[in-house]
Structures are given as structure tokens and as C-alpha cells.
Amino acid sequence: MPTIKDVAKQANVSVATVSRVLSKADTVSEKNTQSVLEAVEKLNYxxxxxxxxxxxxxTKTILVVVPDITNPFFSNVMKGIQTLANEREYDVLVMDAEHAHFDTMKCFDMLEQKQVDGLIMLTSRFDQQTLIDLSAEHSIVLACEYLEGTTIPTVSIDNVSAARKMTEYLIDLAYTNIAHITGPMETVLGIDRLRGFKQALQARTIPVKTSYIQEGDFSVDSGYNVMFKLLAMEDRPDAVFAANDEMAMGAINAAKAFDLKVPEDIAIVGFDDIRMASMFTPQLTTVSQPTFDIGQKSMSLLLDLLNKEPLTQSQFVLENTLMVRDSCGHHLKTKHDKESPV
Amino acid sequence: MPTIKDVAKQANVSVATVSRVLSKADTVSEKNTQSVLEAVEKLNYxxxxxxxxxxxxxTKTILVVVPDITNPFFSNVMKGIQTLANEREYDVLVMDAEHAHFDTMKCFDMLEQKQVDGLIMLTSRFDQQTLIDLSAEHSIVLACEYLEGTTIPTVSIDNVSAARKMTEYLIDLAYTNIAHITGPMETVLGIDRLRGFKQALQARTIPVKTSYIQEGDFSVDSGYNVMFKLLAMEDRPDAVFAANDEMAMGAINAAKAFDLKVPEDIAIVGFDDIRMASMFTPQLTTVSQPTFDIGQKSMSLLLDLLNKEPLTQSQFVLENTLMVRDSCGHHLKTKHDKESPV
DNA sequence: TTGATTAATGTAAACGATTACTCTTTGTTT
DNA sequence: AAACAAAGAGTAATCGTTTACATTAATCAA
Structure with missing residues (x-):
């Protein structure tokens, strides 16, 4: 394995000259540039x-901590990060936080050990004070989740208003008994979507039934199980808003197991618009998050931080869009209307 | 940011001593060990x-090149790799090959530049000679796809026999007009599964109809489009074997768009058993690959390579299992039988 | 008591690049 | 022609570790 010294010897110049032609053709004569290049070629340096x-x-390497790499939502964000990173010649290290051996401190250490230049966190479930302290000295950006009252750059959508929009849409479709399967109550995501759900009900002066609010954990299985609970109630809801698509799918399968037709017998909607949402039967009505853009924007922010460029703002909220498909039954509800109420 | 020198000064010892207590409590006196540890603590070194x-x-870092990180199949393999890697204190760098700016040479350079210790490739679509040359000097393992006639360690399932098994199962269910939506014909995966499909037909002396073999590209959309072609034929098939689950789902949706019921009017099966396969309606009959194990085994092999441990064999083929669910219509075909023919 | 062995530590040389600094040499200005 | 500036290239310091080798002190056998 040749080193820069070997090249220098081969090209009959000093190591400094070799370094100079390789980093940027600064001020090296045509002749020497040529012979260095030849030596590099010859030695395959x-x-x-x-x-x-x-x-x-x-190191031109950044670290991204992802709650679960297996989750299509996050892998899309990852893709956005990757795209911009590679374009700017950065490599990306991935750390799966759900992994059993994951030690929250480890990713912070990697920053301090100079192993990576920056950090993008796709989750905020860890010691927040440490994160805040660290962000004073290092380049860190938070994606998907935000942290109250800090200046750590963040990119996400407005989960509260998106959840409110989704819920209001269901109300507009004349559903009156709307349940919500929440995400884990220790995540900002779970909390915010629930908040939006409640806001919508309150705005329309619909009482918030606590039994209609059931906690899930964002997994298909939890959607399935929680849905069973809801369906077993005597005043079963006529619409269910799950805090993510996976739980919505679980819920729909539970409904099917109950011999209920979706959306004819019960409407079920989700959140995230993962790739499968439009492939599912019925096609899922959901909130589309610009996952790829979230990733790309996070990376772009991190790049700014790394280059010490002044940030004009620190909280970036990206647009979301309501994807009206079949699972909410809008076609049933509006068949007598001239226009869709959206 | 304190360096080892600062610690040495603080603890009143030499840098060598500090290094020694930090790497392994080799032969440093109790007293010095103590003061070094204190200094480390105090300076937060x-x-x-x-x-x-x-x-x-x-670098205690490995690189994995993945065709598409967004594909749930690969992200599961990734998880397997991650798990073992982290356990052994390795970090993992991810490179998305489908990415526009991806340069096949780049990942090889990372090996030569000493940036990573080893490489796991989840695809073999690149210059194979370079790979073979490189594997002589570096630690490389191939997962999912294999390379004919090399000694590069490989872990995968036997795609030929799995596809044959799937096809034979369809034949056993008395389907006679079986079509195959292949993967891209430049991938080993696509070729092998097609080969298995043909073998099964030939073994049962069923003629192989070329019009029943249509090439897809593993995407949902291609499954949808190719299925349209198949359904437009006058002698429409009564069963379709798609080379992966995503195309199978696309095909099923195409069938639905044709007002055909799956499996009543046409059976459609897939390959891979991605997470959504069992959530889909109808639940997908498919071949389950041990994705997590493939990842873990690859990493384990790479670790052996890295530690210069002699490999007993180089081609590892893991077990696959036929997942019989609804989309093949086995419950329709066997309702008069006493037992399922599996 | 002496020479040999061992244990504990320190000194300094790597590792392979970048880059501040210095030194020629050449070209320009007056 | 002298003085100065600029261009091109070399020397060596540096980044922060690890570790081969040297040194010292202490222990032990004869």
C-alpha cells in the first residue's frame, strides 16, 4: 500500500508537492503536477x-440516529439525508436506537471523539439536557421531533395542526363518534397528534370521550389490539383516527376480523402516508409527510451548522398534505353532494 | 478539548501510562491507575x-452497500448487520446504491483509503472483476446475491429451489396456466427465481409459455403494469407468481382494477415475505427469507474475515419457508380435501 | 553481596497526511 | 543594475494516539 512518500519518491518531488497537487492544484508547476499525477496512477495511490x-x-462523516431503520417512514428520511450528504461528499453512519445494545451516550461520544462531524437525530427520546449541552459545542439537528425551548435546529411538520386537520375532515364527513389511537405518550409525536385531535373536537364543541382515546405504540400489532378494545365497546366509534399508518392498518385488519367493512361500517384513517398506504385495501386516507424533504432539509441545516453559516431560523416546519383516499368513506358520505367537501 | 497529554500532566504520569490504563489495565500500578482515572474524569477526557x-x-467501522435503503427487505437485513456489529463494537456506514450520485468505485476506495475495515454488499450489480481483485486484499462479504466461481464469502437463500417450491405448490393446487413476473434480468435474483419457476414446470411436463414470462423491476408499479399485460391476454393465466412481494401487491391491485377477485378469480403469490405481506388483503402467500439472519450471518462472516479466522466454507445458504396464506386460494382448492396438501 | 530477573514507567518513534515557514529562483520595477 | 516581489518547491512541525525500546527500581537466587 503506497503512501504519499512513495509517490513523492517516484515523482521526484517532496511530499508537500504531492499533497498540493492532490488537494488543490494550488501553485504547482505544470511539469511537477504531471509527474505527480503519473506517479499516483502508476502506484495506484x-x-x-x-x-x-x-x-x-x-471526518466528512455524519451520524444519524434512527429509532428503527426498519420503519419505512424513517428509511425515507434517511434517503433524503443520504442524497444530500453524498452530493456534498459526506458519508453517513447509521445507529439504530431500538437496538438492544444501544447506549444513548455512545452517539454523543462519537461527536466528542471526533469520529463524526455532526449528528442528526430522528428521535428525541434520550437525555435532553445532555443534548442541549452538547449542541453548544457540536453540530446537531433534530428531525421529526422538536424540543421545547431550545435553539437546536429542528425540521418537522406541524403535527398538531395536521392532526387537527385530519380530525376536522372526519367531522366534516359527519362522523360523530371519533376515536383516536395515539402514539406512545412519551413521544412528542404522540402527544402533538393527540393534542390536534382534541383541539378539533373542542373547536366543534364535540365532547372528548376519554374511552375513545387509547394508547398504541406505533406498531401494526398495537393498532390491531387497541382496535379490538374499541370495537368491543357498546358505543363503538364510527370513525377511528390512528396516529400512524401502521396502526391504522392494524386497526383495519381488526375491523375485518370483526366482520366490519371499512369504510362502510367504520372509517379508519392514518398518518404518515407510508408507501403501503396507497397499496392497501382500502386505500388509506392519511396525512402525507414530506419524508424525503425532511431528511434533505435536516442535512442541509447540518451542513450550514458545519460551515458555520448563520442560521436565519432554527425551527423549520414543512408542509403536510391530507391524502383523501378510500378508508375514510368520503365517497359514501358525499355521493349526494356536488363536490367533495375538502 | 483535552488530549492525552493534558491527562498525563494532570495525573503526573507519562502519556504512555495514560494510554495503558485506558486501553487495557495492563501493568500499571494501582496508584497510577487511580490518578489517571481521576484525571480522565476531571477533564472529561x-x-x-x-x-x-x-x-x-x-477504524472499527464497516461499510454496507444497499441497493435501496427504502426497501423493507434490505432494511431488515441491515438490522441484522447492525445488531451484531454494535455488539462487537463496530459502527456501520451505509451507502445507497440506487442513489443518483453513487459511484461504484467510491465504496471500493473507502476500503483502500482505510476508511472502513470491511464491506458487506447487498447487491452484486457492479464491476465484478474489481470486486474479485479487491477481495484478495480486503474483507468483503456478499449478501443476498452470489457470484459464480469465486471464493468471496456469500450468504443467501437458494433462490432457485425456493422458486421451484413455490411454483410446484401452485401446480399442486391444480393451477394450470401459471405466469411469472420476473425481477430484472440482469440480477442473479431475477435469473434464479425464473430458473426455479421453469424447472418446476418442466419437472411436471407443463410447457413453458414465453408469453407468460414477463419482466418487472421489483417495484410495485412494474407489478401493476405487467399484470395489466397478462390480464389483457386472451388466454389469461389463472395463477401468477411474482418474483417479489411488492410486484405481487402491484399485480393484485391490477387484478382488483380489472374487477377480478384474488384468489377466487386468479391466484397471485410473491416472494420475500416483507412485513406488509401478512397485513395485505388478501394475505400474501410468499416465500419467507430469514432477512435478519442473513444480515447477522454476513456480519459474522465479515468478523471472521477481519479476525483472520479460517473459513470452513464460503457459500452459506440459509433456509427459506413457504408461507401459505390467502392469496393463493389454497382454502378454495382444498375445501373438499381432508388435509392441506402442503 | 552481587548478578539476574521482573515490574513499572518513561522516552520517543511511528502512523500518513496537511501546512506554516523557509529558501531558491525568476521576473519586475525603478 | 539594484532592490523587491512573486512563484515554486522543500523542510519540518503538527494532529493525538499507540507501542517498541530504554530505563529505573525492586525482588530474588546463589
Whole structure:
């Protein structure tokens, strides 16, 4: 494995000259540039990244911590991050937080150990004070979830208003007994979507029934199980808003198991618009998040941080859109109307 | 940011001593060990990984190249890799190959530049000779796809026999006009599954109709489009075997668009058993691959390579299992039988 | 008591790049 | 022609570790 010294010897110049032609054709004569290039070619020289990193004190690598890489929502965000990262010649290290051996401190250490230049967190379930302290010295951005009262750059959608919009839409379709399967109550996501749900009901002076609010954990199974509870109630809801698509799918399958038709007998909607949402039967009415853009924007923000560019703002909220498909029964409800009420 | 020198000064010992207590409590006196530890604590010292890496010439980081991180099949394999990697204190770098800016050479360079210790490839679509050359000097393992006639360690399932098994099962259910939606014909996966399909027909002396073999590209959309072609034929097939679940779902949706009931009017089966397969309506009959295990086994193999442990064999084929669910119509076909023919 | 062995530590040389600084050499200005 | 500036290239310090080797002190056998 040739080093820069070997190249220098081969090209009959000093290591400095070799380094200069390789980093930027700064001020090296045509002749020397040529012979260095030839030597590089001949020896098949690849600069050792570690040597460079140590000297320049950056690795051109960022770390992204993802709650569950298996979750299509996050893998889309990842893709957005990757795209911009690679374009800017950054590599991306992935850490799966759901993983049993995951130690929250480890990813912070990687920053301090200079192993990565920056950090994008796709979750905020960890010691927040540490994160805040760290962000004073390091480049960190939060995606999907935000942290109250900090200046850590964040990119997400407005989950409260999106959930409110979804709920209001159901109310407009004349559903009166609307239940909500929440996400885990220790996540901002879960809390915000529930808040939006409640706001919509209150705005329309519909009483909020606590029995209609059931906690799930964002998994298909939890959607299925919680739905069973709801369906077993004597005053069964006529519409269910699940806090994500996976739970909505679980809920729909539960309804099917109950011999209920969706949306004829009960409407079920989700949140996220994962790829399967439009493939499912019935096609899922849901809130579409710009996952790819969230990833890309996070990376773009991180890049700004890394380049010490002044940030004009720190909280970026991206647009979401209501995807009206079949599972809400809008076609049933509006068949006598001239126009869809959306 | 304190360095090892600062710690040494603080603890009143040499840097060597500090390094010694930190790497392994080799032969440092109780007293010094103690004061070093205290100094580390007091200064909040984190060893700079780059310095260490440069010296020790390994990064404890591996690279995995994945065709599409968004594809649930691969993200499961990734999870398997991650799990073992983290357990053994390795970090994992991800590279998305479908990404526009992806340069096949780049991942090879990362090996040569000492940026990563090893490489797991979840695809074999790239210059194979380069890969073979490289594997002589570096630690590389291939997952999911194999390469004929090399000694590069590989872990996958036997796609030929799995596809044959699936097809035979359809034949056993008395379907006679069976079509196959293949994967891309430049992938080993696509080729092998087609081969298995043909083998099954030939073994039962059923003629292989070329019009029943249509190429897709593993995407939902291609499954949908290709299915339209098949359904438009005058001698429409009564069963369709798609080379992956996503195309099977696309095909099912196409059938629905044709007002055909699955499996009553036409049976459609897939391959891979992605998470959605059992959530779909109808539930997908498919071949289950041990994705997590594939990932874990690949990582385990890579670890062996890295530790220069002798490999007993280089091609590992893992078990697959036929998941009989609803989309193949087995319950319709066997309602008069006493037992399921599986 | 002496020489040999061992344990504990320190000194300094790597690792492979980048880059501040210095030194020629050449070209320009007056 | 002298003085100065600029261009091109080399020397060596540096980044933060690890570790081979040297050194010292202490223990032990004869």
C-alpha cells in the first residue's frame, strides 16, 4: 500500500508537492503536477483518509440516529439525508436506537471523539439536557421531533395542526363518534397528534370521550389490539383516527376480523402516508409527510451548522398534505353532494 | 478539548501510562491507575478516535452497500448487520446504491483509503472483476446475491429451489396456466427465481409459455403494469407468481382494477415475505427469507474475515419457508380435501 | 553481596497526511 | 543594475494516539 512518500519518491518531488497537487492544484508547476499525477496512477495511490482526518480534524462523516431503520417512514428520511450528504461528499453512519445494545451516550461520544462531524437525530427520546449541552459545542439537528425551548435546529411538520386537520375532515364527513389511537405518550409525536385531535373536537364543541382515546405504540400489532378494545365497546366509534399508518392498518385488519367493512361500517384513517398506504385495501386516507424533504432539509441545516453559516431560523416546519383516499368513506358520505367537501 | 497529554500532566504520569490504563489495565500500578482515572474524569477526557485509528490502522467501522435503503427487505437485513456489529463494537456506514450520485468505485476506495475495515454488499450489480481483485486484499462479504466461481464469502437463500417450491405448490393446487413476473434480468435474483419457476414446470411436463414470462423491476408499479399485460391476454393465466412481494401487491391491485377477485378469480403469490405481506388483503402467500439472519450471518462472516479466522466454507445458504396464506386460494382448492396438501 | 530477573514507567518513534515557514529562483520595477 | 516581489518547491512541525525500546527500581537466587 503506497503512501504519499512513495509517490513523492517516484515523482521526484517532496511530499508537500504531492499533497498540493492532490488537494488543490494550488501553485504547482505544470511539469511537477504531471509527474505527480503519473506517479499516483502508476502506484495506484489512494490517500489514507485517517491521516488526512487527523490533521484536518474533520471526518466528512455524519451520524444519524434512527429509532428503527426498519420503519419505512424513517428509511425515507434517511434517503433524503443520504442524497444530500453524498452530493456534498459526506458519508453517513447509521445507529439504530431500538437496538438492544444501544447506549444513548455512545452517539454523543462519537461527536466528542471526533469520529463524526455532526449528528442528526430522528428521535428525541434520550437525555435532553445532555443534548442541549452538547449542541453548544457540536453540530446537531433534530428531525421529526422538536424540543421545547431550545435553539437546536429542528425540521418537522406541524403535527398538531395536521392532526387537527385530519380530525376536522372526519367531522366534516359527519362522523360523530371519533376515536383516536395515539402514539406512545412519551413521544412528542404522540402527544402533538393527540393534542390536534382534541383541539378539533373542542373547536366543534364535540365532547372528548376519554374511552375513545387509547394508547398504541406505533406498531401494526398495537393498532390491531387497541382496535379490538374499541370495537368491543357498546358505543363503538364510527370513525377511528390512528396516529400512524401502521396502526391504522392494524386497526383495519381488526375491523375485518370483526366482520366490519371499512369504510362502510367504520372509517379508519392514518398518518404518515407510508408507501403501503396507497397499496392497501382500502386505500388509506392519511396525512402525507414530506419524508424525503425532511431528511434533505435536516442535512442541509447540518451542513450550514458545519460551515458555520448563520442560521436565519432554527425551527423549520414543512408542509403536510391530507391524502383523501378510500378508508375514510368520503365517497359514501358525499355521493349526494356536488363536490367533495375538502 | 483535552488530549492525552493534558491527562498525563494532570495525573503526573507519562502519556504512555495514560494510554495503558485506558486501553487495557495492563501493568500499571494501582496508584497510577487511580490518578489517571481521576484525571480522565476531571477533564472529561474522550480519546480522539482518529489518532487511535491512524496508529492502529483500523477504524472499527464497516461499510454496507444497499441497493435501496427504502426497501423493507434490505432494511431488515441491515438490522441484522447492525445488531451484531454494535455488539462487537463496530459502527456501520451505509451507502445507497440506487442513489443518483453513487459511484461504484467510491465504496471500493473507502476500503483502500482505510476508511472502513470491511464491506458487506447487498447487491452484486457492479464491476465484478474489481470486486474479485479487491477481495484478495480486503474483507468483503456478499449478501443476498452470489457470484459464480469465486471464493468471496456469500450468504443467501437458494433462490432457485425456493422458486421451484413455490411454483410446484401452485401446480399442486391444480393451477394450470401459471405466469411469472420476473425481477430484472440482469440480477442473479431475477435469473434464479425464473430458473426455479421453469424447472418446476418442466419437472411436471407443463410447457413453458414465453408469453407468460414477463419482466418487472421489483417495484410495485412494474407489478401493476405487467399484470395489466397478462390480464389483457386472451388466454389469461389463472395463477401468477411474482418474483417479489411488492410486484405481487402491484399485480393484485391490477387484478382488483380489472374487477377480478384474488384468489377466487386468479391466484397471485410473491416472494420475500416483507412485513406488509401478512397485513395485505388478501394475505400474501410468499416465500419467507430469514432477512435478519442473513444480515447477522454476513456480519459474522465479515468478523471472521477481519479476525483472520479460517473459513470452513464460503457459500452459506440459509433456509427459506413457504408461507401459505390467502392469496393463493389454497382454502378454495382444498375445501373438499381432508388435509392441506402442503 | 552481587548478578539476574521482573515490574513499572518513561522516552520517543511511528502512523500518513496537511501546512506554516523557509529558501531558491525568476521576473519586475525603478 | 539594484532592490523587491512573486512563484515554486522543500523542510519540518503538527494532529493525538499507540507501542517498541530504554530505563529505573525492586525482588530474588546463589
Amino acid at each position: 489512494k490517500p489514507n483518509a485517517l491521516g488526512r482526518y487527523l490533521r484536518t480534524a474533520h | 474522550k480519546p480522539n478516535a482518529l489518532g487511535r485509528y491512524l496508529r492502529t490502522a483500523h
